[in-house]
Amino acid sequence: MGLSRITMPPKIQLLAVLAFGVAMLLIENQIQRLDESRARLERTIARHEVAEVELRHGDDDGKREAPLAHEDDAVIIYNRVPKTASTSFTNIAYDLCGKNRFHVLHINTTKNNPVMSLQDQVRFVQNVSAWREMKPAFYHGHVAYLDFSKLLLRETKYGVTRKPMYINVVRDPIERLVSYYYFLRFGDDYRPGLRRRKQGDKKTFDECVSSGGSDCAPEKLWLQIPFFCGHHAECWNVGSRWALEQAKYNLLNEFLLVGVTEELEDFVMILEAALPRFFRGATELYRTGKKSHLRKTTEKKPPTKETTAKLQQSDIWKMENDFYEFALEHFQFVRAHAVREKNGELYVLAQSFFYEKIYPKAN
Numbered sequence: 001m002g003l004s005r006i007t008m009p010p011k012i013q014l015l016a017v018l019a020f021g022v023a024m025l026l027i028e029n030q031i032q033r034l035d036e037s038r039a040r041l042e043r044t045i046a047r048h049e050v051a052e053v054e055l056r057h058g059d060d061d062g063k064r065e066a067p068l069a070h071e072d073d074a075v076i077i078y079n080r081v082p083k084t085a086s087t088s089f090t091n092i093a094y095d096l097c098g099k100n101r102f103h104v105l106h107i108n109t110t111k112n113n114p115v116m117s118l119q120d121q122v123r124f125v126q127n128v129s130a131w132r133e134m135k136p137a138f139y140h141g142h143v144a145y146l147d148f149s150k151l152l153l154r155e156t157k158y159g160v161t162r163k164p165m166y167i168n169v170v171r172d173p174i175e176r177l178v179s180y181y182y183f184l185r186f187g188d189d190y191r192p193g194l195r196r197r198k199q200g201d202k203k204t205f206d207e208c209v210s211s212g213g214s215d216c217a218p219e220k221l222w223l224q225i226p227f228f229c230g231h232h233a234e235c236w237n238v239g240s241r242w243a244l245e246q247a248k249y250n251l252l253n254e255f256l257l258v259g260v261t262e263e264l265e266d267f268v269m270i271l272e273a274a275l276p277r278f279f280r281g282a283t284e285l286y287r288t289g290k291k292s293h294l295r296k297t298t299e300k301k302p303p304t305k306e307t308t309a310k311l312q313q314s315d316i317w318k319m320e321n322d323f324y325e326f327a328l329e330h331f332q333f334v335r336a337h338a339v340r341e342k343n344g345e346l347y348v349l350a351q352s353f354f355y356e357k358i359y360p361k362a363n
Contacts, residue, residue: 071136071277075128075164078140081227083179084171085261086140092268092282093138095289100280103134107141114144115231125151128164138278139164145230145250166254167271168228170327171261173221173320174303174311181205181216182300209307218314225323228255244319248326257334258327266346267331270338273348 078093080086090104097104107124109116116124125148128139148163171179185201208216222238228247229235235243251258257274259267268286272279303311311317339346 073162074136074275074277075162076138076275076278077128077146077164077166078138079143079145079166079168079227080140081168081170081176081224082142083176083183084169085264086169089169089264089268090140092285092289093140093278095285096279096281097138100278102136102138102278104138104140105134107139107143109141109143112142114142114227115236116143116146121146121231122151136277144227144235145254147230147254165256165275167257167259168255169259169261169264169267170224170324173224173317173324174308176224176261177216177221178205178303179300180220181208184215186300204301206301206304206307209303209310218311218316221311221314221316221320223320225320228323239316239319241319244323247323251327251330257331259331260324260328263331263335266335266339269346269348270335273338 078086078090080090093104096102124146128137129148131137145166182205203211203213205216207213214220219238225243225247226235228250229243230246230250232243232246234240235246237243257267257270259270265283265286268279269283272282312321337349339348341347
C-alpha cells in the first residue's frame with residue numbers, strides 16, 4: 001500500500017510560507033550584522049597596529065638605525081577611483097606580494113569617505129612614512145590624492161623620508177557612472193551574495209536619466225577630477241574649473257603612472273617594466289590568471305545613444321571628459337615610449353641609454 005499524501009490546510013500552508021520568509025529575513029539580517037562586526041574588528045585591529053607604530057616612532061632618541069635599501073624603502077599609493085577595474089588590478093598586487101616580498105594594505109575609511117580629516121591626514125602621512133616594518137608597501141583605497149610634501153613634518157630617525165609613488169586608473173566618465181549605477185543595484189560576480197544599497201530598484205539607467213533621477217544626474221559624474229585634485233575644498237565644488245586644472249597638474253607632476261581601464265594590460269606591463277620590485281610577473285599573471293577580469297557588474301545594460309547625448313550636454317560631463325581625454329593622451333604618450341607591438345604582441349623596449357666619458361679615469 002502506497003504512502004498517502006499528507007495535505008495541510010491553506011491557512012497552515014500560508015503560515016508556513018510566512019514563517020519561512022521571516023526566518024530568511026532574520027538570517028540575512030544576522031549575516032549583515034556579522035559582516036559589520038567583522039569590519040569593526042578589522043578597523044580596531046588596524047587602529048591598534050597604527051597606534052603601536054606611533055608609539056614606537058614617536059620619540060626620537062637621536063639614534064639612527066641603518067636605512068633601508070633604496071628599493072625596499074618604496075611606498076606605492078593607489079588611490080583607486082571606484083568602478084575603474086580597480087579590484088582586478090589590486091588583486092594582481094595581492095597575488096604577487098608574497099612572491100615579490102612586499103606588503104599590501106587596504107586604506108579603509110569610514111563610510112568610504114574619500115576625504116580625510118586634517119588630523120587623519122597627518123596621522124596617515126606619518127604612519128606611511130614611519131611604518132618601516134611594512135616597507136616596501138602597496139597601499140590602496142578610495143581616497144583622494146594627499147600631498148605628502150605638505151605634511152611631512154620632520155626628518156625621521158631613519159633619515160630623510162621618501163615621498164610615495166602615486167598610481168591610478170581612469171575610465172570613460174559615462175561608462176564609469178553606468179557601471180556604478182548597476183553595481184549599487186545588482187552587485188557583481190566578486191561577492192554575489194552581498195546585499196547592495198539600492199538592491200531591489202529595477203529602474204534602468206536610461207529610465208533614470210529620462211525621469212531626472214538623482215542617481216544618474218550629471219553631478220554624479222564629478223568623481224575622477226576630485227580624486228586627482230585632492231583634499232582642497234574647491235576640489236569637491238562640482239564644476240570647478242580650478243579643480244580640473246589642479247587635477248591635471250597633479251596627474252603630470254605627482255603620479256608616476258595613470259592608466260585607463262580600456263587599456264589595463266598596457267598599464268600593467270609598463271608598471272612591471274618600471275617597478276619590477278613590486279610587479280615582476282604581473283603581465284603574465286594578468287594574461288593567464290583567473291583574476292584578470294575578476295569583477296564584473298551584474299545586469300549592466302549599455303545606455304542608449306539618446307541617454308548618452310543627454311548627459312554629454314552637461315558642463316560637468318565636458319569637464320570630466322576633458323580630464324579623461326587628457327589622462328588618455330598622456331598615457332598613450334608614455335606607452336609609445338615604453339612598449340612596441342610586433343606580430344600582434346606587445347613587448348617592453350630595452351634600456352636606451354648608457355654612460356660614457358666617465359672621468360676621472362680609474363687607476
